[in-house]
Each structure stands twice: as C-alpha cells, then as structure tokens.
Amino acid sequence: xxxxxxxxxxxxxxxxxxxxxxxxxxxxxxxxxxxxxxxxxxxxxxxxxxxxxxxxxxxxxxxxxxxxxxxxxxxxxxxxxxxxxxxxxxxxxxxxxxxxxxxxxxxxxxxxxxxxxxxxxxxxxxxxxxxxxxxxxxxxxxxxxxxxxxxxxxxxxxxxxxxxxxxxxxxxxxxxxxxxxxxxxxxxxxxxxxxxxxxxxxxxxxxxxxxxxxxxxxxxxxxxxxxxxxxxxxxxxxxxxxxxxxxxxxxxxxxxxxxxxxxxxxxxxxxxxxxxxxxxxxxxxxxxxxxxxxxxxxxxxxxxxxxxxxxxxx
Amino acid sequence: xxxxxxxxxxxxxxxxxxxxxxxxxxxxxxxxxxxxxxxxxxxxxxxxxxxxxxxxxxxxxxxxxxxxxxxxxxxxxxxxxxxxxxxxxxxxxxxxxxxxxxxxxxxxxxxxxxxxxxxxxxxxxxxxxxxxxxxxxxxxxxxxxxxxxxxxxxxxxxxxxxxxxxxxxxxxxxxxxxxxxxxxxxxxxxxxxxxxxxxxxxxxxxxxxxxxxxxxxxxxxxxxxxxxxxxxxxxxxxxxxxxxxxxxxxxxxxxxxxxxxxxxxxxxxxxxxxxxxxxxxxxxxxxxxxxxxxxxxxxxxxxxxxxxxxxxxxxxxxxxxxxxxxxxxxxxxxxxxxxxxxxxxxxxxxxxxxxxxxxxxxxxxxxxxxxxxxxxxxxxxxxxxxxxxxxxxxxxxxxxxxxxxxxxxxxxxxxxxxxxxxxxxxxxxxxxxxxxxxxxxxxxxxxxxxxxxxxxxxxxxxxxxxxxxxxxxxxxxxxxxxxxxxxxxxxxxxxxxx
Numbered sequence: 110x111x112x113x114x115x116x117x118x119x120x121x122x123x124x125x126x127x128x129x130x131x132x133x134x135x136x137x138x139x140x141x142x143x144x145x146x147x148x149x150x151x152x153x154x155x156x157x158x159x160x161x162x163x164x165x166x167x168x169x170x171x172x173x174x175x176x177x178x179x180x181x182x183x184x185x186x187x188x189x190x191x192x193x194x195x196x197x198x199x200x201x202x203x204x205x206x207x208x209x210x211x212x213x214x215x216x217x218x219x220x221x222x223x224x225x226x227x228x229x230x231x232x233x234x235x236x237x238x239x240x241x242x243x244x245x246x247x248x249x250x251x252x253x254x255x256x257x258x259x260x261x262x263x264x265x266x267x268x269x270x271x272x273x274x275x276x277x278x279x280x281x282x283x284x285x286x287x288x289x290x291x292x293x294x295x296x297x298x299x300x301x302x303x304x305x306x307x308x309x310x311x312x313x314x315x316x317x318x319x320x321x322x323x324x325x326x327x328x329x330x331x332x333x334x335x336x337x338x339x340x341x342x343x344x345x346x347x348x349x350x351x352x353x354x355x356x357x358x359x360x361x362x363x364x365x366x367x368x369x370x371x372x373x374x375x376x377x378x379x380x381x382x383x384x385x386x387x388x389x390x391x392x393x394x395x396x397x398x399x400x401x402x403x404x405x406x407x408x409x410x411x412x413x414x415x416x417x418x419x420x421x422x423x
Numbered sequence: 424x425x426x427x428x429x430x431x432x433x434x435x436x437x438x439x440x441x442x443x444x445x446x447x448x449x450x451x452x453x454x455x456x457x458x459x460x461x462x463x464x465x466x467x468x469x470x471x472x473x474x475x476x477x478x479x480x481x482x483x484x485x486x487x488x489x490x491x492x493x494x495x496x497x498x499x500x501x502x503x504x505x506x507x508x509x510x511x512x513x514x515x516x517x518x519x520x521x522x523x524x525x526x527x528x529x530x531x532x533x534x535x536x537x538x539x540x541x542x543x544x545x546x547x548x549x550x551x552x553x554x555x556x557x558x559x560x561x562x563x564x565x566x567x568x569x570x571x572x573x574x575x576x577x578x579x580x581x582x583x584x585x586x587x588x589x590x591x592x593x594x595x596x597x598x599x600x601x602x603x604x605x606x607x608x609x610x611x612x613x614x615x616x617x618x619x620x621x622x623x624x625x626x627x628x629x630x631x632x633x634x635x636x637x638x639x640x641x642x643x644x645x646x647x648x649x650x651x652x653x654x655x656x657x658x659x660x661x662x663x664x665x666x667x668x669x670x671x672x673x674x675x676x677x678x679x680x681x682x683x684x685x686x687x688x689x690x691x692x693x694x695x696x697x698x699x700x701x702x703x704x705x706x707x708x709x710x711x712x713x714x715x716x717x718x719x720x721x722x723x724x725x726x727x728x729x730x731x732x733x734x735x736x737x738x739x740x741x742x743x744x745x746x747x748x749x750x751x752x753x754x755x756x757x758x759x760x761x762x763x764x765x766x767x768x769x770x771x772x773x774x775x776x777x778x779x780x781x782x783x784x785x786x787x788x789x790x791x792x793x794x795x796x797x798x799x800x801x802x803x804x805x806x807x808x809x810x811x812x813x814x815x816x817x818x819x820x821x822x823x824x825x826x827x828x829x830x831x832x833x834x835x836x837x838x839x840x841x842x843x844x845x846x847x848x849x850x851x852x853x854x855x856x857x858x859x860x861x862x863x864x865x866x867x868x869x870x871x872x873x874x875x876x877x878x879x880x881x882x883x884x885x886x887x888x889x890x891x892x893x894x895x896x897x898x899x900x901x902x903x904x905x906x907x908x909x910x911x912x913x914x915x916x917x918x919x920x921x
Contacts, residue, residue, distance in 0.1 A: 198459055
C-alpha cells in the first residue's frame with residue numbers, strides 16, 4: 110500500500126510540473142492582449158489610452174520574456190505565492206482557497222444527494238430488470254440527462270423561490286442557499302449513477318456468492334445490503350470521483366445563475382478578463398485536485414477489494 | 424420591584440429592534456461587484472459611490488446638474504487653475520476631520536497610480552495642491568472649464584489618509600458618505616450601517632445590504648420573491664411582469680448611451696455622403712425601438728438623447744423613406760442590388776443579434792445586400808480599429824469621463840480621436856469643439872455641442888439607432904428612489920422604507 114502511494118505521489122509531482130508549464134502558457138494562447146483586457150476589466154471602457162496600456166503592461170510584468178516570467182512564477186508558486194490577481198489585486202492563493210472551499214462544498218453536497226437517490230433507485234431497477242421500477246428509472250434518467258442546467262436552474266428558482274417561497278433564489282450566505290444549486294447540479298450525476306448502479310448490481314446479483322448467500326437463507330434486502338452494494342460500489346466510486354473533479358471547476362452555469370463565488374465562476378471571469386495569475390494557479394489547482402482524487406480512488410479500490418491489493422504487490 | 428425590573432429589561436432588549444425598525448434595513452441587488460480591491464482609479468469607485476460611502480468634492484445631482492459636495496464652492500483662479508473651498512465640519516467615518524491636506528493627498532493618490540482613471544488622470548489634471556487651510560488648487564495641462572465636472576467623478580472620491588496602507592485601499596470606516604461599510608463579503612455583498620455623524624444631515628435608513636447578482640433575470644426574480652427591495656438593471660423582457668406584480672414599481676431613465684450603426688467613412692462607397700444618408704433613410708428607427716426594445720427606448724435623434732441639455736429641441740429621428748434611400752443610392756451611382764456590405768455585431772449585447780437581422784432586412788428593401796458577422800467584441804474590435812469594416816453596431820456612452828460630452832465628441836469624431844472608429848475628420852468640427860471646451864458659460868457650450876451633433880446627424884456620419892434606457896425595479900415600500908443619470912448614487916441619506 111505505502112509503496113503504491115509513494116509511486117503515485119511521484120507521478121503526481123511530475124504531472125504537476127508538466128501542468129505548470131501548460132498552465133503558464135495557456136493564457137498567452139489565443140486572441141487578445143492581456144494588458145488591454147485587464148485594463149478593460151478595471152475601467153470598463155473600450156477607449157484605452159496607449160500610455161496607460163504600456164504602464165499596465167509594465168506593472169503586470171508582461172514586458173519581460175516569457176521564460177523569465179515562467180521561472181519567476183514557478184519559484185514563487187513553490188513557496189505558495191501565486192502572486193496577485195491582475196484585476197482584483199488580491200492574493201491569488203486566498204482567492205483560490207475561498208473559491209475551492211465553496212466549490213468542494215457544493216460539489217460534494219450535490220454528489221451525495223445524487224448518490225442517496227440513485228443507490229436505491231438503481232438497485233430497485235436491477236432487482237427486476239424490465240420491471241416497472243426499471244422502466245420508470247430508465248425514463249427518469251434519460252430525462253435528467255437531457256435537461257440542461259441553464260434551463261433547470263431558472264425553473265428551480267421559479268418553483269421553489271418564486272412560487273413556493275421556500276428557498277432563496279441566489280446567493281451564498283446561509284445553508285438554505287446551498288439547496289437549490291446542489292439539487293440542480295445533482296440531477297445529471299444522479300441519472301448517470303442510477304444507470305451505472307443498475308448495471309453493476311445486475312452483474313453482482315447474478316454472481317455465485319449472492320446465490321450462496323441467498324441459499325443460506327438470507328433475505329433479498331439483507332443480501333443486497335451486505336454483499337451486493339459493497340461489490341457494486343466500485344464503478345460508482347470511479348464515476349463519483351470523475352464527477353467531483355469535473356464539478357470543482359465545471360459548474361460555471363450554476364455558479365453564475367445562483368451567484369455562487371466558486372471555482373467555476375472565478376476561472377470563467379479570469380478567462381474573460383485574462384487574469385493570468387488566477388488562470389494559471391486555478392488550472393494547476395484543478396488538475397492537481399483531479400490527480401489527487403484519482404489517487405485516492407485507487408487507494409479506496411485497494412481498501413474495498415482485497416484482491417487488488419495482491420495484484421499491486423501491496 | 425420585580426415587575427419594574429422585568430419591564431426595564433424588556434424595554435432595553437426591545438430598544439435596538441425599535442431603532443432598527445425606525446430606519447429599517449434595505450436590500451439592493453446590483454450587477455457589478457468590487458473587482459479591483461477598491462482601487463479608486465477603477466470602477467470599484469462607482470461601487471463605493473453607489474453604496475453611499477464614497478463622496479467627491481462636487482457631485483452631479485439627479486437632474487444632471489453640478490452641485491457642491493465635500494467642496495462648498497469653487498472659483499476659477501486662472502485659465503488652467505481652479506480653487507475648491509472645502510465644506511466646514513466634515514469628518515471622515517474614522518473621526519478624522521476633512522482637511523485640505525487630506526483631500527489633496529487622496530486626489531494625488533489617484534493621479535499617481537500607474538494606470539489612472541480617464542476622468543482624473545495626469546493627461547487632464549496637472550496637479551492638486553493645498554493653497555489654504557481649507558482650499559485646494561487643481562491645475563490642468565491646458566485651459567479647461569470642465570475641471571469642476573471632473574471632480575464629480577467617483578474616481579475623484581475622497582478617503583481618509585487611514586484608507587491608504589501598504590499600497591492597498593481600505594474603504595471600511597474611511598469614507599465621508601451617509602453609509603459606513605461594516606462588512607465586505609468578497610464579491611458577494613456589502614453590509615452597511617448609517618453614518619450617524621453624516622455632514623449632510625440625518626440618514627433615513629438604519630442598515631443596508633448590497634448583493635451582487637450577475638444574472639439580470641435572477642435580480643428581477645429576487646425582487647419578486649421579496650429577497651431584495653431594489654433590483655438594478657433588470658432586463659427589458661421582465662418589465663411587463665414586474666409592472667403587473669403587486670407591490671413593485673419600475674423606474675426607467677434614458678441613459679447617456681446610444682446604440683449606433685458605425686459607418687466606415689473612409690471606405691468606398693461609404694465615403695460618399697449620399698450613400699450614408701441612404702443607409703440612414705433605409706432604417707425604420709421608430710419601428711426598431713418599438714419592436715426589438717419593446718418600446719422601452721427612444722429612436723435615435725443624433726448622438727445624444729432628447730432629454731439631454733445639449734440637444735436641439737426640434738431634433739427628430741431620421742425619417743424612414745425607402746424611395747428616398749433608393750434615390751440617394753442612384754444619385755451616388757449605385758445600381759439596385761449591387762451594393763453589398765457586412766454588418767458587424769457583438770454577441771455580448773443580447774439584442775444586437777435581432778437588431779442586425781432587422782437592419783439586414785430593411786437594407787434589402789432598398790436594394791442593399793447585407794450579411795451579418797456576429798462575434799464577441801474582442802474578436803471584432805481589431806478590425807474595427809484598423810478600419811477593416813463596412814458598418815458595425817456599437818453601444819457607446821457619451822459621458823465617459825465627465826458629465827459633459829466634449830471628451831466623447833473629441834475621441835469618437837475628432838481628427839486623431841482615440842476611439843474614432845468611423846474615421847470622421849473635419850477641421851471645422853475640431854475647431855468649434857476646441858473653442859467650446861474653453862467656454863465657461865455652460866449654455867453657450869451646450870449650444871455648440873448641439874450644433875456638432877446636428878452636423879453628425881445631417882452628414883449621416885453614423886446612424887444613431889436608439890437611445891438606451893436603464894430600468895430598475897423596486898418595492899413600493901421604498902421611498903425616494905431614483906435612478907441617477909450617471910448611475911453614481913443609489914444609497915442616499917433620503918432613501919427610506921415605509
């Protein structure tokens with residue numbers, strides 16, 4: 110186990126080094142002068158004075174060669190200093206820390222809601238493939254997959270905030286603010302989880318050890334709880350991790366509509382404003398988290414399935 | 424004794440609530456959050472000004488007129504120098520008095536930043552000096568009558584010396600305005616309480632919260648759910664619903680912003696005045712205002728809107744006349760169906776897509792074949808600046824620096840103007856504008872602006888399509904709410920709740 114963790118840690122560091130180079134270069138690709146875009150973001154006026162633009166370029170250090178900029182950035186980053194946002198003039202590390210906390214809270218809540226609904230739904234569908242529960246679950250999952258967030262979010266606001274008045278329509282100032290965005294974000298993973306749990310449980314329920322358990326006199330519900338769910342959980346863990354990594358930076362639509370100060374909105378605004386330090390650090394943070402999450406998933410596999418431990422020599 | 428004590432405790436416990444109820448707490452949903460660490464040279468100054476915190480020496484009132492603010496009077500000490508006498512008895516929210524030294528230091532801090540604001544930069548302001556116990560002198564690089572107007576910009580707001588520390592700006596407790604910031608919740612919200620020592624008199628509200636909601640539809644929804652009392656810049660598509668909703672009112676104000684069809688006047692055949700006039704006559708501006716904008720805007724009568732003081736009373740939209748347009752094209756030697764042009768439109772302005780389609784249709788009716796290029800502004804701008812375009816839709820404010828359109832006329836229509844996308848150049852136009860900018864009598868100055876606007880309209884330098892309007896929704900329980908013509912003030916001392 111420790112050998113495996115050490116190996117994955119080395120890979121993680123090498124990956125991050127590669128990512129740092131890519132992350133550093135990304136903002137320089139594409140149209141638009143970063144100094145001009147940053148200036149625009151600050152004064153919201155298309156008519157920019159050339160002398161002011163040059164002053165902005167010098168102030169941001171964009172008049173230096175790119176290689177020098179990269180080495181300086183990497184050195185600072187290794188000390189935990191990602192510099193100041195070009196636009197907000199606030200420490201990037203603080204901005205990312207706050208936004209990550211928000212996004213992790215939102216993503217984990219959404220995925221846990223999705224899991225809580227999809228686990229019984231997928232299992233029920235798997236217990237009688239082709240039955241009523243299975244048909245209803247298939248219909249539901251196909252509908253949920255087809256509904257885009259930019260439609261579902263305003264609809265949720267309309268129903269739960271405007272008509273029923275149960276929940277706030279936007280903001281991030283109380284636990285109630287979390288409910289609507291988490292529900293909207295949960296719908297699509299819920300559909301995918303249900304389908305994969307159904308497929309996994311159909312395989313598991315056909316396995317000889319389930320038959321053996323049943324022949325020992327164990328009831329269906331007990332068999333599923335004790336043996337089925339544990340063994341059917343492997344593909345769900347993979348999917349959960351993929352969704353978690355994706356949602357950390359990829360819930361822009363929901364974050365903008367619900368005015369949530371998360372990573373998606375932060376990165377989106379950084380892209381629009383060419384806020385290079387935020388873009389670079391944000392990209393590294395999201396990739397690093399994705400790699401860390403995948404490593405943790407692999408470790409979780411080893412914990413859940415003892416057979417894998419032997420195959421990894423742990 | 425026991426009952427008396429209980430009564431005393433009950434009164435004491437109820438007292439803060441009673442005090443709060445007396446003034447009440449208002450919630451406002453706004454679009455733009457502070458994004459630049461409250462740097463006063465950025466639009467964050469406007470956020471602070473709207474929040475009732477930051478105040479400049481002079482101010483533009485809700486009728487668009489210049490009024491005293493932290494300065495009680497001003498005089499022109501020379502062609503390029505103005506003296507501002509500070510109001511007595513003003514204290515910053517940290518208890519320090521407003522002195523000439525503090526005001527000069529605050530203004531110089533804005534001037535000295537590497538990227539100063541256009542309204543208040545070394546290009547237009549040479550120096551700010553203390554010339555008396557309560558007087559500062561502002562000098563300009565060249566004679567200017569606009570200096571008192573420049574001092575009204577939010578960027579020229581005054582903060583206490585304590586606000587400037589370690590290269591950062593902290594507006595918490597360092598403003599002079601009717602409201603004190605108590606909490607900055609990132610880009611989410613600002614919490615404020617009233618400034619009991621406000622120099623301008625009693626402040627009606629006890630507390631306020633400004634929430635920053637980027638989605639305009641959500642702002643409108645928050646007003647309907649009761650989560651906010653005022654929703655700024657609600658979309659035109661929600662106006663009918665809001666007006667139908669009980670307990671909600673909509674305030675509409677024509678803004679100093681015009682949607683214009685820019686014409687590349689240096690490119691043939693648009694260098695021909697008759698061709699440009701044909702484009703102008705081909706468009707049904709009143710129909711466009713009524714359809715695309717659901718009647719919430721006015722058709723364009725020139726670069727400036729009808730309500731502005733620098734507009735001739737008789738100014739009207741260019742008449743929609745298909746036959747005249749065809750005749751003008753024929754006079755210019757253009758055969759029907761032979762003129763092709765490209766309409767550039769940027770996608771950030773949501774209504775431009777529909778507007779471009781209508782322009783395309785109306786041009787076709789006079790025999791002009793138009794194609795549409797819709798893209799993000801930043802993708803179109805390089806071609807527009809380089810003069811590689813035929814016509815382009817743009818939404819442009821003409822009060823970009825100060826409450827006077829001279830800067831706009833110079834930058835957008837002056838020879839060598841910094842944003843002269845239509846490439847208009849007329850020496851006589853420039854000379855008249857230069858003379859106007861040194862004219863101290865505002866009435867005479869405005870008359871020249873009106874004539875210059877008429878010149879742009881009659882020569883069809885561009886087609887001024889519509890004058891944009893701002894729409895804010897608010898609860899009927901809100902008292903004394905008005906949209907400021909420059910969107911500079913929202914929380915005022917008189918804003919109140921029933």
